[in-house]
Amino acid sequence: MNVPMHRFNYTKLTREQIGQKLKSTESGPECVSGFSDALSGKSLKIVTENGPVLDYRFKSKNMLTLTENGGSKVKAGYGALTLKQVVFFSHMIPGEQKGYNVFIDLDTNLVTVFEVWLSSEKKEKTLRDVEFMLDNREVQREIYFGYVEVAGEKPPEKRHHLTNRIEGKGIHWKQDTGVETLELYASVVSTNFVELTRHADNLSYCSPSDYVLVNDNMFIYDRTECEFSGIFTLFVADLFTKTQAGVRLGFNEKDELEYYMFRGTGKVVGQLAYLEGFGDHGTKPIVAQAADDPQTPGKGQRLVYRPVRDFKYMSDEEVHQAALKSTIAFPDGETSPMAGNNMPFTDMLAGKEFILRYDNGGPVRHYKILDRYKLKYMEEGENRWHEEPYRAYEGDEKLVFFSHMLTDSKPRASVQVALDLMNGLTTCIHSQMGTEYFGNETSYYAIFGVAEMDGLNPPRYMRHELTDELVGHSFAWSYNDNLTAMHLYTAPKSAAWTIFTETQALGAQWCSPCIFVKLRDKVYIYATNEEACNGNELVFLINRNVSHDCGFSFNGKEHGVTLNVVGAIGRHLGRFDILDFYGPRA
Amino acid sequence: MDTGKPRSTPDNHPGHPDKARRSFMWKAGAGMSALLAASVPGIARAVTNNDGKRAADIESLADQVAVLENEKEIRRLYKTYESLLAKGNYEEISSLFANDGEVVFGGDIFKGRKEGIDQLYCNQFRSGSNGKKISPRQEIPPDMGEHTDTVEIMQDRKTASARFAYSIQVGEPIISNSSLVEMARLQGEGIVKWRESGTCNVSFTKNMKDNTWKIQRLEYLKMS
Numbered sequence: 001m002n003v004p005m006h007r008f009n010y011t012k013l014t015r016e017q018i019g020q021k022l023k024s025t026e027s028g029p030e031c032v033s034g035f036s037d038a039l040s041g042k043s044l045k046i047v048t049e050n051g052p053v054l055d056y057r058f059k060s061k062n063m064l065t066l067t068e069n070g071g072s073k074v075k076a077g078y079g080a081l082t083l084k085q086v087v088f089f090s091h092m093i094p095g096e097q098k099g100y101n102v103f104i105d106l107d108t109n110l111v112t113v114f115e116v117w118l119s120s121e122k123k124e125k126t127l128r129d130v131e132f133m134l135d136n137r138e139v140q141r142e143i144y145f146g147y148v149e150v151a152g153e154k155p156p157e158k159r160h161h162l163t164n165r166i167e168g169k170g171i172h173w174k175q176d177t178g179v180e181t182l183e184l185y186a187s188v189v190s191t192n193f194v195e196l197t198r199h200a201d202n203l204s205y206c207s208p209s210d211y212v213l214v215n216d217n218m219f220i221y222d223r224t225e226c227e228f229s230g231i232f233t234l235f236v237a238d239l240f241t242k243t244q245a246g247v248r249l250g251f252n253e254k255d256e257l258e259y260y261m262f263r264g265t266g267k268v269v270g271q272l273a274y275l276e277g278f279g280d281h282g283t284k285p286i287v288a289q290a291a292d293d294p295q296t297p298g299k300g301q302r303l304v305y306r307p308v309r310d311f312k313y314m315s316d317e318e319v320h321q322a323a324l325k326s327t328i329a330f331p332d333g334e335t336s337p338m339a340g341n342n343m344p345f346t347d348m349l350a351g352k353e354f355i356l357r358y359d360n361g362g363p364v365r366h367y368k369i370l371d372r373y374k375l376k377y378m379e380e381g382e383n384r385w386h387e388e389p390y391r392a393y394e395g396d397e398k399l400v401f402f403s404h405m406l407t408d409s410k411p412r413a414s415v416q417v418a419l420d421l422m423n424g425l426t427t428c429i430h431s432q433m434g435t436e437y438f439g440n441e442t443s444y445y446a447i448f449g450v451a452e453m454d455g456l457n458p459p460r461y462m463r464h465e466l467t468d469e470l471v472g473h474s475f476a477w478s479y480n481d482n483l484t485a486m487h488l489y490t491a492p493k494s495a496a497w498t499i500f501t502e503t504q505a506l507g508a509q510w511c512s513p514c515i516f517v518k519l520r521d522k523v524y525i526y527a528t529n530e531e532a533c534n535g536n537e538l539v540f541l542i543n544r545n546v547s548h549d550c551g552f553s554f555n556g557k558e559h560g561v562t563l564n565v566v567g568a569i570g571r572h573l574g575r576f577d578i579l580d581f582y583g584p585r586a
Numbered sequence: 587m588d589t590g591k592p593r594s595t596p597d598n599h600p601g602h603p604d605k606a607r608r609s610f611m612w613k614a615g616a617g618m619s620a621l622l623a624a625s626v627p628g629i630a631r632a633v634t635n636n637d638g639k640r641a642a643d644i645e646s647l648a649d650q651v652a653v654l655e656n657e658k659e660i661r662r663l664y665k666t667y668e669s670l671l672a673k674g675n676y677e678e679i680s681s682l683f684a685n686d687g688e689v690v691f692g693g694d695i696f697k698g699r700k701e702g703i704d705q706l707y708c709n710q711f712r713s714g715s716n717g718k719k720i721s722p723r724q725e726i727p728p729d730m731g732e733h734t735d736t737v738e739i740m741q742d743r744k745t746a747s748a749r750f751a752y753s754i755q756v757g758e759p760i761i762s763n764s765s766l767v768e769m770a771r772l773q774g775e776g777i778v779k780w781r782e783s784g785t786c787n788v789s790f791t792k793n794m795k796d797n798t799w800k801i802q803r804l805e806y807l808k809m810s
Contacts, residue, residue: 127768127771127772286773303772303773305768305769305772307765310768337760337761337764337767338764338766479766482760482777482778482779483764483766483767483770483776485766485769497765497766498769499769499770499773499775501773501775502773502775507769507772507773508769508770508772508773509769510765510769530765534763534764534765534768536764536765553764555763557763
């Protein structure tokens with residue numbers, strides 16, 4: 001698949017279509033590795049807190065009967081796998097669009113049950129108060145903690161529970177199906193994952209997740225690809241042996257049903273720092289969906305960021321008409337919430353005149369910098385100067401990063417320019433309104449070149465270059481003292497941002513394709529458009545030496561086009577060792 | 587003894603029984619009426635005589651008890667108000683106010699239950715998660731604590747005024763089109779929060795139909 005998941009137009013499957021496709025689940029899941037017969041011939045009564053009582057009789061290793069809450073007996077196919085002392089079995093209920101996935105810890109008799117269902121017909125409200133129905137294909141889940149009832153014995157006192165112990169960990173998994181996935185558990189309610197075999201571009205995506213602690217080295221994990229295919233992945237993992245046993249349920253991009261169990265082996269690729277208080281073990285769920293969600297805190301509630309539901313489509317022409325009414329550069333200055341901790345502006349270009357000449361027939365721009373905030377530029381071949389406001393930072397010693405609009409451009413465009421006054425190298429991020437999906441998204445590209453300026457003798461061959469040096473790194477960026485997010489540079493062309501909760505746990509996430517440019521040792525440009533989100537472009541100069549970034553935002557909406565400043569103080573949270581997983585595969 | 591505007595402080599409030607209780611017993615003597623005796627069983631045996639002076643004392647005492655009961659109700663009403671704020675149950679707050687009640691907050695007046703008070707709490711307060719009671723800062727003078735709380739019942743027994751120290755969380759939503767702010771809102775955050783302390787001056791009126799107190803006017807006077 002080479003269409004990004006956030007761009008793919010997944011079919012709106014009907015309840016009937018889903019019901020028809022689920023018939024094949026009545027005989028149970030498939031599994032490449034073969035099933036365990038650990039439960040054959042056994043009977044289990046599972047008691048859950050705030051959930052069902054499940055009476056199971058396992059007639060064989062692939063057929064069971066179930067009685068829910070003392071109701072009528074149901075016969076279903078199932079599959080079971082073991083991982084150390086944990087037995088995991090999965091089944092759907094014939095004739096219904098729901099099933100159970102049960103993890104039994106034979107050492108403790110503790111049980112975690114994932115009830116799953118499709119065609120939820122659940123209503124939610126977006127952050128802008130728009131009510132919508134969840135897609136039928138989006139697998140829902142509810143987690144119940146409980147135990148196996150043993151005649152004559154008291155129920156165990158403890159339960160499995162949610163955890164933040166996995167937060168910040170990354171694992172490369174290879175399933176027995178051959179599927180390889182990089183999973184970066186950078187939030188307590190979400191996952192960054194990269195499909196290394198299913199997708200062509202090594203882009204990362206974010207999906208809501210749950211993390212349950214079984215014991216010190218084992219955990220249960222799920223991920224539902226909400227806003228994408230809606231498919232559900234669930235497994236138990238052992239971090240001592242780096243092995244997993246799990247299930248995948250749902251519909252892929254071809255609308256094919258996937259219902260199979262798998263085993264896998266993994267490699268821990270790193271651990272980011274997590275910033276909760278030391279007494280906070282992450283046992284409480286974060287389920288604060290939109291406050292006026294009509295069904296809060298209904299069954300299956302989870303925190304899902306669905307930004308595109310509030311993103312109103314505008315055509316290229318609509319955006320341009322808005323831009324003609326209002327194109328503003330730097331309206332907020334230092335008062336922007338995204339610039340409270342910005343780097344200071346510099347006037348080190350004031351009074352200078354220079355030419356920036358970009359390679360391969362790229363633009364050649366002549367500049368006269370009038371003062372700290374105003375410049376004139378002229379494209380080579382033009383005979384008149386354009387005066388524009390600009391803002392400039394000294395991002396590193398004598399390395400200037402500045403931005404301005406391109407006058408009267410259609411589509412509206414701006415440039416973010418790194419100009420190295422020590423070696424004459426320059427990079428221009430050309431930013432303009434519009435993608436092939438939305439007129440009110442932004443697109444960008446990097447061009448490289450040199451400066452012609454008194455006192456500079458730029459190289460003939462050396463240039464700034466695209467880089468993957470930041471891949472795997474993570475920073476907490478505090479834009480102001482009330483707004484901190486974590487960036488995780490997940491792949492050479494992809495990055496994610498995650499917002500901290502009040503307790504400094506990492507919560508909601510989104511991600512987008514991006515580019516990285518190396519300017520100097522430990523000094524980079526990171527540029528991204530918040531795709532299928534709000535269309536904003538952000539272009540940062542990241543200086544790892546001072547753990548600070550500075551930059552610009554560029555966007556267009558109904559009210560017009562705006563170029564603004566952004567910047568944050570950073571804390572390096574660690575790095576995943578993942579670079580070797582990327583690159584073209586034969 | 588001025589029973590028209592008795593000032594209640596923690597030292598003579600029923601919640602702090604020692605001093606108030608001793609004073610109460612001395613004043614009651616042995617002439618308490620049967621009615622009062624029924625409501626104060628612990629001193630029932632003392633009520634045996636019925637001369638005029640004692641009857642007046644008893645009347646005065648009954649009056650004081652009524653005042654104390656009213657004070658207690660008013661304190662309870664204010665506690666309920668604080669509790670609703672702390673829990674974020676903003677939509678229930680206006681029911682504590684008189685129909686023509688008003689609130690002064692941040693220099694603005696919000697008048698009327700529906701058009702003013704509901705607007706203030708359900709919109710402005712909710713969006714900033716305002717009102718959660720928090721401990722005062724160290725630098726706040728010691729007299730800014732509960733010791734300054736007072737309740738005065740007016741002679742007509744239909745109106746009252748009170749002063750309560752407050753220290754609450756105040757917040758304002760961050761205004762930005764950034765996805766970070768949206769994500770924070772998804773988690774119930776995205777708010778710039780600060781602490782505000784001062785005095786809350788409240789006037790009350792009694793609804794004579796159901797004999798319940800309502801808040802007539804509530805004004806936050808910020809000190810820090």
